[in-house]
Amino acid sequence: MLHDQSHAIFSRAQQLIPGGVNSPARAFGGVGGEPVVFERAAGAYLFDVDGNRYIDYVGAWGPMILGHQHPVVVEAVKKAADRGFSFGAPTRAENELAELISACVPSIEMVRLVSSGTEATMSAIRLARGFTGRDVIIKFAGNYHGHVDSLLVAAGSSAATLGVPNSPGVTAGTTKDTLILQYNDVPGLEEAFAKHGSRIAGVIFEPVVGNMGVVVPSPAFLTGLRSLSQQHGALLICDEVMTGFRVALGGAQERLKIQPDITTLGKIVGGGLPIGAYGGRRDIMQHILPAGKVFQAGTNSGNPIATAAGIATLQELRKNPPHEKLEQLSARLADGLLTAAKSAGVPHSLSRVGSMLTLFFNEQAPHDWPTAAKCDTARFAQYFWGLLESGVYMPCSQYEALFVSAAHTEADIDATITAAQAALQSP
């Protein structure tokens, strides 16, 4: 496969843009080599600037559940553009999207639209602090909630280590009220609440983790999260930026029967355009300015074109729910990848929830960050490049989930499995 044009464009990008990318996950840092530069996308496929076609399992990192350029969404965006790009004032469409979000996710009684998942989580923890009058937020190692300063904290080694920042520029002061625990660690959670309960404003978590590869919560962990936070007057913040509308129409909270106080959304809620949202119990949401006193604002919040894409996507998901098809296709892919890894004799495990899945190069499926960190990332890189050269575009890190979309077909899945067999067989 030729990548001459990609190489030329990426070389120039490195002169113009730090690292040549506008978000680090795109830079192929986890697999080495240069990223592919894309020209267009349609359905389940991406086309690069050298004319190569790929079956896409990144889906723009999650939003494209309907596939690229779904006609209903394209039409809605065109119509919205004809009416004007941005008003910075209320529109009817914002009500419509808010109603759709609440209809899909009943724990969201009121919702505020923002422009990214990061803005949603940043605002949600501010709200939790403003509502409770407390400072501490619990976060789990290996969970990613966007580049919010106080959530950019590395794993602590013990169950209740107060946060240490993991990016230069994030001050120790900013993260001193972030408590890092291990995912699925119920005793650690109990200990943290026993020790710091009266200071804890909220617990933020990924209900199915996508950001250390797919990691599944245990039922005891989910029960512990709800009961301990409730018992101690802390808010439970379910970060469904990745899982929302994907693992079920009502997100992971529907699938896993979780009742959070606040939910954060992004990705699918904007149908591929920049939207985030946070919402939850009415009495909590009423604390946001101008209804209440917790400040949060945005020039582009509720942008009419992005809102139109979100409405069209959610309407389509409600009208023609793809989740059963996604389940079948994803199970087919998972079975094929497992068989391919087994016959290649590669140590592996696979975790899947709905259309999110990860093939781990380690025989134990991870349940937290320390177990995820044991994977053979060099073997993953080899697998990734083998697939890419066969026209399959997977997330470029062991620690990401791949996404199946409604536009994928059984033929796409089978072609992917054939490519994976070859990529895994090569020494």
Ligand SMILES: Cc1ncc(COP(=O)(O)O)c(C=O)c1O
């Ligand atoms: C669970 C989760 N929360 C928050 C975010 C941040 O969203 P954004 O990249 O739109 O700021 C992400 C991004 O991948 C995410 O996966």
